[in-house]
Amino acid sequence: MNLGLFNTVDMPDGELIYDANFLSVTEADNLLHTLTEEINWRQDRIRLFGTEHPIPRLQNFQGEPGISYLYSNLKLEAEPWHPALDRLKNSLIEPCSTTFNAVLLNLYRNGQDSMGWHSDDEPELGQNPTIASISLGEERRFLLRRKDDHNIKREIVLEHGSLLLMRGTLQHFWQHSVPRTQKPREPRINLTFRHVL
Ligand SMILES: O=C(O)CCC(=O)C(=O)O
Ligand SMILES: [Mn+2]
Numbered sequence: 001m002n003l004g005l006f007n008t009v010d011m012p013d014g015e016l017i018y019d020a021n022f023l024s025v026t027e028a029d030n031l032l033h034t035l036t037e038e039i040n041w042r043q044d045r046i047r048l049f050g051t052e053h054p055i056p057r058l059q060n061f062q063g064e065p066g067i068s069y070l071y072s073n074l075k076l077e078a079e080p081w082h083p084a085l086d087r088l089k090n091s092l093i094e095p096c097s098t099t100f101n102a103v104l105l106n107l108y109r110n111g112q113d114s115m116g117w118h119s120d121d122e123p124e125l126g127q128n129p130t131i132a133s134i135s136l137g138e139e140r141r142f143l144l145r146r147k148d149d150h151n152i153k154r155e156i157v158l159e160h161g162s163l164l165l166m167r168g169t170l171q172h173f174w175q176h177s178v179p180r181t182q183k184p185r186e187p188r189i190n191l192t193f194r195h196v197l
Contacts, residue, residue, distance in 0.1 A: 012173065014170025018156055019163045022095075028161030034084050034137040035189055041107050046072045056180070057113040059110070063102030067196050070074060071122055078102055088134065089193055096165060098130045100193035106142065108178065109187035116130040117145070119171040124196050130167040132193040136160060138186040144176045158190070 009016040023031065040146050041058035061069055063078035063087060069074075081089070106115065120131055135158040142164070146152040159163060166176075178190075 009156065010024050011144075011154065011174070013146075013168075013173035014166070015168040016156075016170060017165040017167075019095075019159070020159050021067070021161060022163035023161035025161060031084060031088070032160075035082070035105070035136070036107075036187065038082060039105060039107075040079070044074055044076075046074050049154075050073070050146065056113065058107040058109065060105040061102065062105070065119055067102050069102065069104065069124065069194075069196055075167060076104075085191070088191070092132050092163075092193055094194065095163075096130060096132050100132065100148065100195050102194050102196045104192045104194065106190045108138070108185070108188040108190070110187070111181040111183055114180035117175045117177045118192070119147070119175050120192070121171045124150075125171075125194060126197050128167065128169055129171060129173075129194065130165065133158075133164040133166065134191040134193070135164070135188065136190075137188040140174060140178050140185070140188050141181075142178055144174050146174055148173070170183070 009018060039060050042060055043054055043058055045052045045054050061076035061078055062081050064082070065078070067078040068075055069078075085103055090104065093099055108114070120129060137160060139157050139159050142156045142158045144154040156164065
């Protein structure tokens with residue numbers, strides 16, 4: 001990450017690093033447009049306590065052949081990399097000091113779309129995963145709370161073209177969410193690059 005441009009958020013037990021300008025506005029505009037048009041956006045459903053619900057966002061999962069990702073009883077098989085995401089994945093290696101082999105894409109169509117409280121702690125992500133999160137389009141609030149004390153919170157507004165890096169023990173001690181809002185919101189795409197074992 002370009003030293004001097006990023007902020008480290010003060011987080012006991014975990015690292016959170018934010019670069020508001022990881023992509024230029026032109027790069028971010030182009031990527032938002034390309035992905036909106038060219039991704040096979042899926043409306044997946046998950047089963048919670050015996051009933052099926054559509055998840056409140058559209059999604060897609062891409063990566064190296066054979067990789068799959070299981071969360072909330074939903075198994076996603078990796079589709080081949082979109083060339084733009086393959087390039088972006090490669091551009092993250094140096095600034096993030098690690099490699100990624102998969103990306104989960106989420107499309108929040110409006111303020112009603114959201115992601116509930118969770119940690120990215122699936123066993124296939126390994127002990128202390130590094131997750132690189134790129135945001136495109138509308139700004140949305142990203143909330144964190146400690147698992148052992150929900151009153152200890154952090155909040156970041158994730159901007160168009162930004163990179164948020166979550167690493168260290170963050171997923172053990174903190175949960176995160178993207179809350180819904182009643183305010184009118186334009187679409188937002190979030191990309192979380194991961195290394196799936
Ligand atoms: O949309 C975001 O910023 C968060 C996405 C997320 O937490 C996830 O994909 O696991
Ligand atoms: Mn997550």
